[in-house]
Amino acid sequence: MSKKPKVAFFDFTGCEGCQLCAVDLTPEQLFDLLALVDIVEFREVMTDKAESYDIAFIEGSISRKPDEEKIKDIRARSKLLVTLGACSTIAGVNALRNFYPDDKLLHLVYPGHPEIDRTTIARGVSEVVKVDAMIPGCPIDTHEFLRVVKDLLLGKKPEIPTYPVCVECKMNENTCVYEKGIHCLGPVIRAGCNAICPSNGGYCFGCRGAIPKANIESMKEILQKYNLSAADALDKFKLFLERDKEIFPDDKN
Amino acid sequence: MTKIDVHHITRVEGHGNIKVDINKGKILMCRLEIVEAPRFFEAMLRGRHYDETIIVSSRICGICSVGHQLAALRAIEDAFNVKISEQEKCLRRLLNCGEFFESHVLHIYFLAVPDFKGIKSVFPLAKTNKDVVVHALNLKRFGHYIGGVIGGRLIHSTTTDVKAMSKLPTKKELEEVLKRLHEAKEELKQGVSILKGLKFPAFERETEYISLQKKGFYTLLEGNIYSSDVGEISYKNYRNVVNEYIVDYATAKRAKHNRVSYMVGALARFNNNGQWLSDDAKQIARDLGLKSPCYNSYLNTVAQFVELVHVADDSIAAAESLLNMNLKLEERSVVVTPGSGVGAVEVPRGTLYHEYIFNDKGIVQDANCVIPTGQNVNNIEEDFKALLPGISKKSQKEITLLLEMLVRAYDPCISCSAHMLDVEFV
Numbered sequence: 001m002s003k004k005p006k007v008a009f010f011d012f013t014g015c016e017g018c019q020l021c022a023v024d025l026t027p028e029q030l031f032d033l034l035a036l037v038d039i040v041e042f043r044e045v046m047t048d049k050a051e052s053y054d055i056a057f058i059e060g061s062i063s064r065k066p067d068e069e070k071i072k073d074i075r076a077r078s079k080l081l082v083t084l085g086a087c088s089t090i091a092g093v094n095a096l097r098n099f100y101p102d103d104k105l106l107h108l109v110y111p112g113h114p115e116i117d118r119t120t121i122a123r124g125v126s127e128v129v130k131v132d133a134m135i136p137g138c139p140i141d142t143h144e145f146l147r148v149v150k151d152l153l154l155g156k157k158p159e160i161p162t163y164p165v166c167v168e169c170k171m172n173e174n175t176c177v178y179e180k181g182i183h184c185l186g187p188v189i190r191a192g193c194n195a196i197c198p199s200n201g202g203y204c205f206g207c208r209g210a211i212p213k214a215n216i217e218s219m220k221e222i223l224q225k226y227n228l229s230a231a232d233a234l235d236k237f238k239l240f241l242e243r244d245k246e247i248f249p250d251d252k253n
Numbered sequence: 254m255t256k257i258d259v260h261h262i263t264r265v266e267g268h269g270n271i272k273v274d275i276n277k278g279k280i281l282m283c284r285l286e287i288v289e290a291p292r293f294f295e296a297m298l299r300g301r302h303y304d305e306t307i308i309v310s311s312r313i314c315g316i317c318s319v320g321h322q323l324a325a326l327r328a329i330e331d332a333f334n335v336k337i338s339e340q341e342k343c344l345r346r347l348l349n350c351g352e353f354f355e356s357h358v359l360h361i362y363f364l365a366v367p368d369f370k371g372i373k374s375v376f377p378l379a380k381t382n383k384d385v386v387v388h389a390l391n392l393k394r395f396g397h398y399i400g401g402v403i404g405g406r407l408i409h410s411t412t413t414d415v416k417a418m419s420k421l422p423t424k425k426e427l428e429e430v431l432k433r434l435h436e437a438k439e440e441l442k443q444g445v446s447i448l449k450g451l452k453f454p455a456f457e458r459e460t461e462y463i464s465l466q467k468k469g470f471y472t473l474l475e476g477n478i479y480s481s482d483v484g485e486i487s488y489k490n491y492r493n494v495v496n497e498y499i500v501d502y503a504t505a506k507r508a509k510h511n512r513v514s515y516m517v518g519a520l521a522r523f524n525n526n527g528q529w530l531s532d533d534a535k536q537i538a539r540d541l542g543l544k545s546p547c548y549n550s551y552l553n554t555v556a557q558f559v560e561l562v563h564v565a566d567d568s569i570a571a572a573e574s575l576l577n578m579n580l581k582l583e584e585r586s587v588v589v590t591p592g593s594g595v596g597a598v599e600v601p602r603g604t605l606y607h608e609y610i611f612n613d614k615g616i617v618q619d620a621n622c623v624i625p626t627g628q629n630v631n632n633i634e635e636d637f638k639a640l641l642p643g644i645s646k647k648s649q650k651e652i653t654l655l656l657e658m659l660v661r662a663y664d665p666c667i668s669c670s671a672h673m674l675d676v677e678f679v
Contacts, residue, residue: 013292014315015312015313015315015316016314016315016316017312017314017315017316017318017408017409018315019315020315020359020408021315021408024394024397025390026390026394027386027387027390027391030386030390031379031383034376034379039376042374043263043264044263044265045264045363045364045375046263046367046373046374046375046376047263047264047367047373047374048374092312093297093309093312094292096297097296097297100293100296100297119291138312139406139408139409196406196411197405197411199405200404200405200411200412200419200420201411201412201419201420202411202412239305239308239309
């Protein structure tokens with residue numbers, strides 16, 4: 001029998017919530033997983049380290065010069081590299097700070113701190129190295145994580161939905177958020193979360209990123225129909241989607 | 254001469270280093286460096302609408318996301334003078350219970366216990382002590398479960414809103430929550446024998462203990478600040494308590510109040526408010542030999558366990574209250590008034606403060622988030638200084654382990670504090 005695949009978890013700029021979701025397993029799921037793979041590196045819960053990996057899961061955005069070198073090194077030692085969550089997939093909420101390209105505001109947080117000089121804008125991992133698969137979301141959905149792991153172990157390319165959150169929202173028979181006079185990015189955001197926010201009385205703020213070829217113009221038309229301002233919607237996109245060049249074409253940096 | 258250099262301490266949340274240099278019994282350097290990437294949340298929150306502070310600040314930390322949401326809510330309510338109902342208070346207690354279970358259980362069993370067993374992670378226990386792993390996962394998953402019922406999910410909950418919780422649990426769900434709370438308490442009883450088996454290092458250093466306080470209650474979500482040195486301080490005056498400053502070798506801000514350092518977290522809460530723990534939590538503390546005041550920082554882990562019993566009891570009371578209420582979706586009116594608001598809550602690692610200044614449209618003009626771990630860093634370094642002379646004759650490996658265990662006892666949450674960990678013996 002061949003050796004078990006070596007799996008590792010790494011974290012860059014982020015909240016480590018996705019790693020917590022990845023280990024939110026039932027005892028049976030954990031024992032099954034440990035029977036199939038060797039977890040060889042996971043700094044948050046273990047001291048062990050390894051030389052190379054079959055699958056490296058990456059949480060967090062790349063936002064410092066030394067981290068660029070670190071992710072390149074991990075890439076070079078990994079057969080497959082998979083992003084874990086919004087921060088590594090689309091830079092997520094970290095990219096809000098990219099709207100402040102000058103250092104003035106940043107110096108407000110750490111006045112005169114030398115670390116600022118090593119800081120770059122926040123980027124998704126695929127902007128720095130090749131990514132083989134992605135698990136979006138803030139945080140990730142544990143079921144989606146397990147599905148992707150299963151696919152990877154079977155040698156299949158993991159599929160994630162390319163249809164919008166609205167589809168899942170309708171399936172859950174929710175009243176459309178627009179009917180309540182509230183902004184929602186559901187029409188152009190990637191499904192796979194089971195429309196969790198609108199289904200719990202909230203609205204979609206885009207944590208899973210835009211679907212391929214998102215039709216923003218058509219979304220504006222719907223907004224108009226409901227008397228909602230397109231400018232306010234664009235402002236909501238800022239929360240997670242600064243790196244999406246279809247929505248924010250001007251690279252301010 | 255002993256030099257210790259632990260780069261990126263493992264089994265803590267986030268990135269930090271320990272650097273120690275001892276020569277002929279003299280401590281030349283002992284530092285806890287927080288090297289997490291700067292997060293800039295206070296800058297990112299500027300210009301955002303008040304209701305987005307909950308969404309954005311939640312992302313400061315995956316493990317205390319509920320705490321950040323509740324601190325932001327309290328700050329908004331403070332700024333706009335919004336009163337909350339008993340129903341809302343009970344729901345928040347249940348959601349917070351989920352976070353305490355997830356966080357304390359992760360720390361006690363997954364991060365701390367391996368040190369006592371001489372292993373590098375909890376995973377080998379899956380083979381050797383399967384029952385312990387199942388027990389720990391059951392308790393941790395209970396946190397996710399209750400967070401799921403109240404918040405849609407525990408991490409970055411989807412229901413917290415300034416207008417009130419956007420979704421309510423059904424009667425059936427609350428009955429199930431109540432049933433599982435009693436089961437969790439039974440599970441905790443099994444944990445007592447595991448905790449009793451852990452040999453905590455002998456160490457004592459008295460310090461200033463700071464937590465929220467509300468007389469008569471083991472408070473987590475309301476009250477004023479209480480210092481074991483100077484007594485009660487209004488939560489509004491939190492800046493006079495934390496006195497944040499930065500050092501050039503760390504991205505976590507530091508804090509000091511009446512002395513060079515103070516301690517926040519489970520042990521500080523136990524020392525300040527232990528008299529108001531539930532009867533069962535008090536009994537478990539006695540069973541585990543934890544007495545107030547306790548000056549051994551390593552026993553923060555034990556105080557966390559005692560808190561789990563209390564939080565379960567408090568949640569049983571909250572769930573019973575909710576079952577006796579006629580739950581209705583609330584829609585509080587929020588009238589924006591320009592000015593500032595402060596939210597102070599106890600999160601698993603200590604007192605968390607959020608402050609926002611809003612303009613007349615409710616847009617954030619300035620934000621300040623003061624994280625428990627940042628407040629504890631000085632105290633950890635002071636503990637190092639007190640601990641090192643007594644252990645300096647031990648091997649480098651033993652010293653490193655004792656220092657790492659001390660840092661882990663504080664359960665530092667570094668990605669939060671980088672606004673923090675490796676042990677480096679240079």
